[in-house]
Amino acid sequence: MGVAVRLGFNLLLWASHVTEAHRPILDALKRTGYDGAEIPMFEGDVAHYREVARWLREAGLAATGIGIMPGPKSAVSANAVDRQGALDHIKWLIDCTAAIGGDCERGGIRGVTIGPIESSQQPGRGYGTPYSAALLD
Numbered sequence: 001m002g003v004a005v006r007l008g009f010n011l012l013l014w015a016s017h018v019t020e021a022h023r024p025i026l027d028a029l030k031r032t033g034y035d036g037a038e039i040p041m042f043e044g045d046v047a048h049y050r051e052v053a054r055w056l057r058e059a060g061l062a063a064t065g066i067g068i069m070p071g072p073k074s075a076v077s078a079n080a081v082d083r084q085g086a087l088d089h090i091k092w093l094i095d096c097t098a099a100i101g102g103d104c105e106r107g108g109i110r111g112v113t114i115g116p117i118e119s120s121q122q123p124g125r126g127y128g129t130p131y132s133a134a135l136l137d
Contacts, residue, residue: 006062008036016042018052026059036062038106041096049099056100065097065105 009029011018018039029037039052056063073085097105
């Protein structure tokens with residue numbers, strides 16, 4: 001038996017921040033035959049991404065989060081403040097990806113996939129991935 005493959009489209013073609021104005025694009029992607037959408041996460045809060053999740057569900061699309069590590073944040077910096085900033089940013093990305101119902105986060109964090117996603121905002125659950133767990137140690 002083969003492996004199921006999801007075909008998604010990156011919304012960075014249209015925006016760095018998905019808003020209600022982009023809902024028709026989500027519907028069009030589904031009609032075109034896409035299974036999912038890659039949602040840019042460069043700003044916003046978890047509540048916003050919960051709303052995006054509703055739009056994705058209504059369109060019948062799966063979700064993946066995409067983001068970057070903005071400078072001067074760096075998980076490998078000699079500067080403790082920059083490392084903490086990176087950790088906080090990764091936690092934010094994970095929480096926003098969980099809010100859209102995404103199962104992984106991709107982007108410019110040196111091409112590392114963070115997944116499966118478990119939100120810190122869910123009681124009894126944390127950042128349960130090997131990559132993110134290592135950052136917390």
